[in-house]
Amino acid sequence: MIAHRFKYSCPRSAEEAAAELAQMEGEETAIISGGTWVVPEMSHHLRRPKLVIDLKLAGLAGVSAEADAVVIGPATTYTQLAHSKHTPNFLKKVVAGITGGSQIRNRGTIGGSACYANPASDIPGALVTMKASLHLRAHSSTRIVEAADFFLDANVTLLEPDEILESISIPSTNDENLFSYAKFKTAQGSWPIVTIGCIASEDGVARRVIVGGAGAIPFAVDLDGQESEDEVLQRVHAAMRQPWSDVFATADTRRHIAGVMTQRAVREIAAAKNGEKS
Amino acid sequence: MTNPQQNLPVNVVVNGVRHQVEVDPRLALVDFLREDLELTGTNVGCRTGDCGACTVTVDGEVVKSCLSLAVSADGSEIRTIEGFAGEGEELSPIQSAFWNEFGFQCGYCLPGMLFCTEELLGENADPSEADIRHAIDGNLCRCTGYHGIVRSVQTAAAATRTCNRKRVSE
Numbered sequence A: 001m002i003a004h005r006f007k008y009s010c011p012r013s014a015e016e017a018a019a020e021l022a023q024m025e026g027e028e029t030a031i032i033s034g035g036t037w038v039v040p041e042m043s044h045h046l047r048r049p050k051l052v053i054d055l056k057l058a059g060l061a062g063v064s065a066e067a068d069a070v071v072i073g074p075a076t077t078y079t080q081l082a083h084s085k086h087t088p089n090f091l092k093k094v095v096a097g098i099t100g101g102s103q104i105r106n107r108g109t110i111g112g113s114a115c116y117a118n119p120a121s122d123i124p125g126a127l128v129t130m131k132a133s134l135h136l137r138a139h140s141s142t143r144i145v146e147a148a149d150f151f152l153d154a155n156v157t158l159l160e161p162d163e164i165l166e167s168i169s170i171p172s173t174n175d176e177n178l179f180s181y182a183k184f185k186t187a188q189g190s191w192p193i194v195t196i197g198c199i200a201s202e203d204g205v206a207r208r209v210i211v212g213g214a215g216a217i218p219f220a221v222d223l224d225g226q227e228s229e230d231e232v233l234q235r236v237h238a239a240m241r242q243p244w245s246d247v248f249a250t251a252d253t254r255r256h257i258a259g260v261m262t263q264r265a266v267r268e269i270a271a272a273k274n275g276e277k278s
Numbered sequence B: 001m002t003n004p005q006q007n008l009p010v011n012v013v014v015n016g017v018r019h020q021v022e023v024d025p026r027l028a029l030v031d032f033l034r035e036d037l038e039l040t041g042t043n044v045g046c047r048t049g050d051c052g053a054c055t056v057t058v059d060g061e062v063v064k065s066c067l068s069l070a071v072s073a074d075g076s077e078i079r080t081i082e083g084f085a086g087e088g089e090e091l092s093p094i095q096s097a098f099w100n101e102f103g104f105q106c107g108y109c110l111p112g113m114l115f116c117t118e119e120l121l122g123e124n125a126d127p128s129e130a131d132i133r134h135a136i137d138g139n140l141c142r143c144t145g146y147h148g149i150v151r152s153v154q155t156a157a158a159a160t161r162t163c164n165r166k167r168v169s170e
């Protein structure tokens, strides 16, 4: 049993959830989207919220296609993303590789992963790659922030304590660009050490690589497509500002792997352009 | 908002039996099943979501019950390993396959292995070895080294196919 006591509430909408957060005046709260982070943290006494908000009735799950964007509810699970016809192909590739078994994909959500901002997770880098924007709601205000600005540090985002993530939109222009996604893991079932999302422009040249897992937050490496492989490596190392180290890999290892993986991603784009199977 | 100390009503159907109870919101689903309902076939391993020993289905979805609160399950239908075999069956074809192939030793991981096998065979009647390994990779077994489990799933798949063929030809 979780040791400390809390209030439990199931708001019916994002507005209701924000209204409850507004009353907390800085007291610690936790939001259950899928619960796969937050419930074990409470069980292990690592987190002692005064209020637990369960989003299950808030209507925040689902994927829909709008004129110029795909809109994803933060409480959409990996399994729902995998099955929706509106989910961008790049994101489908990302969610298919989430480990922990179908049990985790059935419960873990895109919004939970974004808000938790774990450096080694797939979603932060994927959102930056897709140029997603995040819609945040407080009791009496809303704002939209770009994924590239949302992540501040390991487990730190722009979210204020009284704000919730209400939706994620991914511009449809993504469809026109070529993407590749790769990650380095030590075993099939393990967490990613480094993730690489690569965007190519219409001419099939790798222009932008988003590196996740190697730093505390995802970072972009811009390319003009003319670089040698050595230069690609140097660009990656130069772009790395907040190195990340944990029990799975040291910062040096991650730095090295990020360089090699980026070279591979650029190669994969070139191969795709030439019609080879990647 | 509720008072922190207050128990909350939970209405669930577990293995076909309805339970209308009040639970402490601090109770994890796995502890509710084991301690309040005395269904101890659902095991506690890591409480971090890594091992899969606490796997059950909630509204048909395979989940790890250490990762949810019991109160979150209000209104849902749950199956535990005790309800894995169908009515009138001692063991289901999947369980028989694990039994015959020596697919387990201590049995601690069985909730995850069985439910993930069932989910896999529901989507793919003829899985490859890679499909099987992917389907069970959210579950840790510390006895068998997984070979026996893979064999069990293959046998279960073959048995399910035969079963379905029989049903079609009947």
Ligand SMILES: Cc1cc2nc3c(=O)[nH]c(=O)nc-3n(C[C@H](O)[C@H](O)[C@H](O)COP(=O)(O)OP(=O)(O)OC[C@H]3O[C@@H](n4cnc5c(N)ncnc54)[C@H](O)[C@@H]3O)c2cc1C
Binding pocket: A029, A030, A031, A032, A033, A034, A035, A036, A037, A038, A039, A074, A075, A097, A098, A099, A100, A101, A104, A107, A108, A109, A110, A111, A112, A113, A115, A116, A120, A121, A122, A123, A159, A163, A164, A165, A166, A190, A191, A192, B048, B049, B050
């Ligand atoms: C065994 C295992 C393997 C895993 N493997 C991978 C993997 O390979 N790759 C990967 O990327 N991840 C992996 N994960 C992590 C998984 O992605 C996350 O656990 C999951 O996506 C988090 O989502 P959730 O909805 O369960 O989060 P929750 O636990 O519900 O919430 C996480 C955090 O976000 C906050 N939050 C949630 N929703 C909102 C919201 N709408 N607004 C504001 N704050 C919010 C909560 O307060 C909490 O702090 C794994 C986890 C496990 C247990």
